[in-house]
Amino acid sequence: MSLTAASPDVSHNARPYLYGGEEAALTDALRARQYNHGPVTEEFEQAIATYLGVPETVAVASGTAALHVGLLATGVGPGHEVIVPSFTFCATIQAILATGARPRFIEVNPGTGCVEPSEVLAALTPRTRAVMPVLYGGRAVDLAAARPALDEQGVTVVEDAAQAFGSWQGEHRVGATGVVTCFSFGPIKNLTCGLGGAIVPRTPLEADTCRRLRGLGIVESAARRAEATTYRVDGFGMRVQMSPLNAAVGLVQLRHFHEAETRRRELWRAYAAALNGIDSVALVDADVDRTVPPLCAVRIPDGRRDRVFRALRDRGIGVGVHYPPNHTQPAFSPWYRPLPVTERLGREIMTLPFHQHLTLADADHAAGELRRALAGASR
Incomplete structure (x- = not known):
């Protein structure tokens, strides 16, 4: 459809956009009869990583799950504070509370809807464990001016980039700037999986932690468990994997x-x-x-x-x-x-x-x- 063609379609604030190949991809995924986690999910993870220029990504069931898992993987938990703008969708705050931590709300720049380094620094307390900038409207947030103080205190940056897939910060795509980044692939996002999300971890160890957290704390992969008589659970985990059905939709979306x-x-x-x-x-x-x-x-x-x-x-x-x-x-x-x-x-x-x-x-x-x-x- 041409952007210059007349089409009175302004009654919706937002709508999913499909390119035509999603239905066939879904059918193929259904016929594969593997709906929880499988090769299609892993193909999607690698495709997203390649697009962003990062070693790996971890796909999960939603953007909210990405925030929750990302925070847990960086050690956020009870007794900690997470600096976060109040101006965001409530899912951001619920993810913080789900870790047992508490939000410390800060202001945003009203011209951009995004946090500024000075507000982050002013909100630091001894209990601060993470900062969660929200990339409102898809706009990248650069906290470089605050990073020395954050690093000195051991404060992690976990980006809520739910709206920012495909955006740039300097010469890098959001997600490839060296911080933990969490995306949403919900119904009305720039790229939709129907429902889904992903985390960009900083290290292989952090990636493994995210995978265990999304998969009930089980150490072995699904493929290895299928060939074994037992498995090992070594910590807390949830069932928040991305289904191959959703990943199949995302792969079509990414091609377009x-x-x-x-x-x-x-x-x-x-x-x-x-x-x-x-x-x-x-x-x-x-x-x-x-x-x-x-x-x-x-x-x-x-x-x-x-x-x-x-x-x-x-x-x-x-x-x-x-x-x-x-x-x-x-x-x-x-x-x-x-x-x-x-x-x-x-x-x-x-x-x-x-x-x-x-x-x-x-x-x-x-x-x-x-x-x-x-x-x-x-x-």
């Missing part, structure tokens, strides 16, 4: 990823051009030349966001809110601390329809409706 990369950047730039000149809208900067954007976020100031949101939904425009701040959620109230920048951002943020079914004309139409809704909200 250049198309996803190109189209998503074109769509984001189309929105930026269409929104230019609307003084009461601030576009959250995705650094699109180096980012594969999964969304297009704007800020609606002056208390008008909710009225504009409702007006656009009434007009069939699938806007969303990504995300309400987590430090104000009831489940996370024990770790509340005032974050005025994030609280204001939470009142202003709104995401426009963004998926590969959209055309450039759709982006222009959605921006025009936003302009009209803003005018109505000002009266």
